[in-house]
Amino acid sequence: MSPVSLPASSLPLTGRQKISHALIFKGGNAQVLFEEARRLTAYLNCLSDEPSGRPCGSCVHCRQIKSEVFPYWFTIAPQGAAGLIQIRQIRELQAKLMGKAPAGQVKVAVLLEAHRMREESQNCLLKTLEEPPEDTVLLLLTDRPQDLLPTVRSRCQLIDFGCRQLLPAQAELDLVLDVVRALESQGYYAVFDKAAFVEGSRKKRLPEFLAALEFLLRESLVSHLSPQAAEKGLIEDLPAGFAADGRKLLAALEEVWQAGYFLERNVNALLILENLFLKINKLNIRVAKGG
Numbered sequence: 001m002s003p004v005s006l007p008a009s010s011l012p013l014t015g016r017q018k019i020s021h022a023l024i025f026k027g028g029n030a031q032v033l034f035e036e037a038r039r040l041t042a043y044l045n046c047l048s049d050e051p052s053g054r055p056c057g058s059c060v061h062c063r064q065i066k067s068e069v070f071p072y073w074f075t076i077a078p079q080g081a082a083g084l085i086q087i088r089q090i091r092e093l094q095a096k097l098m099g100k101a102p103a104g105q106v107k108v109a110v111l112l113e114a115h116r117m118r119e120e121s122q123n124c125l126l127k128t129l130e131e132p133p134e135d136t137v138l139l140l141l142t143d144r145p146q147d148l149l150p151t152v153r154s155r156c157q158l159i160d161f162g163c164r165q166l167l168p169a170q171a172e173l174d175l176v177l178d179v180v181r182a183l184e185s186q187g188y189y190a191v192f193d194k195a196a197f198v199e200g201s202r203k204k205r206l207p208e209f210l211a212a213l214e215f216l217l218r219e220s221l222v223s224h225l226s227p228q229a230a231e232k233g234l235i236e237d238l239p240a241g242f243a244a245d246g247r248k249l250l251a252a253l254e255e256v257w258q259a260g261y262f263l264e265r266n267v268n269a270l271l272i273l274e275n276l277f278l279k280i281n282k283l284n285i286r287v288a289k290g291g
């Protein structure tokens with residue numbers, strides 16, 4: 001298996017300089033797998049030399065990857081009544097991968113629902129897995145890697161994304177952290193200035209706000225219960241979390257679920273927020289240092 005060199009500008013994904021040229025991204029949420037494929041492509045092709053090594057999101061490559069017009073990003077998906085990846089699609093992909101990418105760029109081929117291939121298609125793909133073109137990464141996205149031929153599986157590095165859900169938007173996570181910081185430094189009453197974000201569109205914003213808060217609490221709880229779990233995975237990019245003991249994090253999570261329950265039952269959004277902020281303040285939930 002010949003490894004692909006990461007461009008100097010990219011951070012090694014797991015502290016390693018090399019990744020395998022063929023990867024199986026396994027997971028139950030197809031959208032998560034697709035986003036991770038896109039993220040890896042950005043890691044491999046970002047032009048910035050930010051010290052963090054994270055894809056900058058604003059260079060020409062990052063923007064092309066985001067809008068799926070990056071010239072070295074190829075995707076194939078099952079087609080036709082049978083819903084299979086056809087051997088013809090594999091051959092077309094192979095022809096595209098023969099083209100050379102400019103220096104420092106990496107071609108990425110993404111096979112969606114990769115298990116939906118007949119044996120002949122998989123055998124055809126096998127040739128590329130055995131002798132990949134230069135600077136090429138193949139990503140097989142699937143929730144059923146066991147349905148792939150053992151010969152295919154054995155040539156791929158398996159990355160398990162489990163049942164991970166999509167990250168809430170960064171703006172939403174930042175807002176949650178701002179609100180919790182304000183609760184800490186200015187107290188419960190002052191936080192409603194912060195909560196002006198919901199004025200006018202309180203009801204519309206609230207579900208996203210609750211989802212982001214739930215996400216951060218859940219991630220904090222996981223890293224609290226198992227510090228190793230937070231480090232697991234290829235491209236972990238978790239935002240700052242909360243510092244509190246596990247029992248309090250769990251109690252705060254229950255408050256968020258309750259807020260969601262009230263929201264569904266059309267309880268006044270301001271009341272829901274007041275109650276939630278009061279509980280979070282009482283539980284002494286703090287933004288972790290460095291977050």
Ligand SMILES: [Zn+2]
Pocket residue numbers: 045046047048055056057058059060061062
């Ligand atoms: Zn970039």
